């Protein structure tokens with residue numbers, strides 16, 4: 001880290017690498033104490049500020065899918081460029097048990113890699129199921145037992161990560177399950193876990209503005225993702241009418257997922 005003001009910690013980019021065709025990972029020049037599942041607000045002066053999950057804490061790393069103006073600006077970052085960070089925010093995953101399963105899709109693989117590393121450090125065994133539409137979009141796999149799935153079968157098993165996970169759930173006993181990725185995927189995972197009575201935590205990705213629980217743009221029913229989450233257990237999510245069904249756009253309007 002090179003500077004600190006009252007709100008932002010200013011880092012420099014140490015290394016940039018591509019993960020598949022859509023995501024770039026920025027490795028920064030310092031540490032940020034954080035838990036897997038927590039997020040940081042990244043500010044690009046003159047462009048805007050957006051939330052990104054912590055992919056590693058030492059050095060701090062974030063993986064960014066290019067979808068709009070802030071993420072496009074972050075994709076232009078080169079070694080030595082500055083990155084403004086506030087946080088970490090949110091609750092993060094609670095690692096429970098010795099034998100855990102993780103289901104990840106898209107850039108959700110980044111916090112799950114961090115979680116798998118932390119789990120290993122506590123002596124737990126992590127089994128990851130990760131998916132992407134096609135081989136070109138696959139993120140780097142975690143350093144543990146991993147089942148790779150692609151929708152078109154260009155790498156690993158053909159089909160969704162949820163299918164491979166549901167099959168494993170019938171054959172193995174997991175103490176806890178963790179999921180991060182597209183909401184439809186997480187809804188399937190939480191549903192399967194509730195049915196099989198396995199504790200499950202999911203990290204939600206919603207349109208977020210303040211990151212502090214003030215603006216409620218990231219509301220899911222009564223919950224506010226930035227303040228109450230972004231990690232929720234399956235029982236809590238099952239009680240909301242929105243999880244897995246609707247999303248709110250930047251104006252707060254509900255849109256079907």
Ligand SMILES: Cc1cc2nc3c(=O)[nH]c(=O)nc-3n(C[C@H](O)[C@H](O)[C@H](O)COP(=O)(O)OP(=O)(O)OC[C@H]3O[C@@H](n4cnc5c(N)ncnc54)[C@H](O)[C@@H]3O)c2cc1C
Nearest residue numbers: 050051052053063064065067068069070071107205206207
């Ligand atoms: C807790 C949390 C963790 C996140 N972690 C990551 C991460 O690790 N990596 C990553 O790439 N992204 C992550 N996101 C999503 C990321 O914040 C958005 O993709 C980002 O805000 C897009 O900003 P932009 O300026 O590039 O796009 P904009 O120009 O603001 O929008 C481009 C398009 O993306 C849509 N969009 C904006 N925000 C979101 C959102 N939160 N979810 C879905 N669609 C959105 C807009 O409606 C619009 O259609 C996370 C979001 C949350 C809430």
